[in-house]
Amino acid sequence: MERVRDVSELPKAHLHLHFTGSMRPTTLLELADKYGVRLPEALTEALVSGEPPRLRATDERGWFRFQRLYDAARSCLREPDDIRRLVREAAEEDVRDGSGWLEIQVDPTSYAPRLGGLIPALEIILDAVDSAARETGLGMRVVVAANRMKHPLDARTLARLAVRYADRGIVGFGLSNDERRGMARDFDRAFAIARDGGLLSAPHGGELTGPSSVRDCLDDLHAHRVGHGVRAAEDPRLLARLAERGVTCEVCPASNVALGVYEKPEDVPLRTLFDAGVPMALGADDPLLFGSRLAAQYAIARRHHGFGDEQLAELARQSIRASAAPEDMRVKLLSGVDDWLAAPVG
Template sequence: MPETSPRDLRLLPKAHLHLHFEESIRQTTLDEFALELGRPTPRMTDFTSFIEFDELCQAAVDVMRTPAHLIRMVGEMAEDAAAQGCVWIEPAVWLPLHRSFIGADEQTLEILIDASTTATARTGVGIGWILAINRNESPADAVVQARIAARWEGRGVVGLGLHNDESRFPAADFVDAFAVIDGTGLLRTPHAGELAGPDSVRASIELLGANRIQHGIRAIEDPAVVELVQRRGVCLDVCPTSNVVLESVPSLADHPLPALVEAGVAVSLNADDPVNFGCDILTEYELARDAFGFGPEILANFARTSLMASAAPQDTRDLGLPAIEAWLEGARA
């Protein structure tokens, strides 16, 4: 079977489902923002632990101070997504990060959604926002974020996420927040199975009703959890480079992605925090091909799964899914 080239993978339509908004910033743009303020530029790859990583991300947010900054970031995020072959992206944002400089949470959200409309018109990349709950904050704040997500359903918000250290703040703490979106069509996309084991994945599915799990790779440690993921039709939004850099796995050779694929689990490929890990969704697809040896059929299935597990509107799917099949036919030729 002929190998695909990087250009081929760029032409493979895909959705990016695990992408943190602030960490989607270009390093050059971050440099400019810091220069405007006369502050040192955060070097986003300079960390050796999850705690240092989290602190560095906060330092980056500290130079994102104006609506113009956020608008530019949304536009560049869409440009980069288009260049990487994305037709749909679901960036995640914890709105309180921007209270100090931008204002109230829904003011920030309105800026992001208005910027998304402009960016989509210019690039053709659809954007649906995941509003995040921060595990480090109180359950009461989690309910506030869930209520905002519910109010903005159908106006640019497509899901509710749950971020930060699952090993210290388990899913059970956030049942009330996720209950707020009962009866809505919002996706439930908690992080799990990254810093904690398969029980975290199970709890996210059974207690929070997860449609997708951000990461989820440690599900492989318990066959019963793998079976649960399959039975519930949950997609794992996997980020191989992130998992190695943050030491969720020792190396790519130890990564469970091949085992998850072999087990028939639904998987999407994602970059997580591009500016921190020096990757993007295109390089993750290239990694899947070059390091894991996946052929065109599996690569196309990652892309197909990403669209099917997303909140992309039907017209985006109607265009994207046949284009994936056309790409696959070309790869087979």
């Protein structure tokens, strides 16, 4: 058997991780028991068995089912201590997987009703991130994400709030949920507010719909990074544009397969993007529902796409360069990548 370096020891940045979706299965089961929440049977069975639930979000009915499971999990986060626990455990999992920098994505409006309002919810989240970073040594910041299913005015409110709290650890502004609903251009003003406030533009695109969704992120939202972006592989001109501009795609291989975007891990176009020179940052998306965390995405690149250690190291470098980490942190992590690659295989 060929001896290879441990991808969990490869320093990397994690740029695509959703808040509730980062939860440990055992934590969700404990919180559901604590609050008397009856979780959907499909979710409970998956959490107990350790196998991710069967999902397919390529049609609206499938997306609704996925969202139902996600919403059920989110309903178990009710108190500040629950938020602190989730963030600390997410940080611990990332450290275990070799991450030195994590940008966790959250829509604080989803937690506001149980945490005293939008501003208190955001402050609780930011305090939890600050505490987890100190306790674990992980560099950790927040990307605030608007919801495509809500009115664009709500997104503008979130963008102003994100800019207001930029000095507390918010580094980017995103747009999530079903990209088949809500045109990117409807949110252009919100993203302009965020960019003018110094935040990275990181909308979702090119997952459930094709290359046009990625182009909309570039043209209408002036994306620095695109959440997922894998469907850009279907358009060589778009690939060339992403490569030329250095726009990073936050690719989540296990998520793509779990949601039915691609049938098998080897179908995810990692090699197409990489060979076209498109920067990538591999991410776990929602490990709670998809069953694998950050290091596993690098293992997919190795096992199913033939990425050797040199190429895995380059993927890690791309994730670090695309992050909002301060320069000294980037230098440290990039040096760590070189050290990982230089170490003897054992």
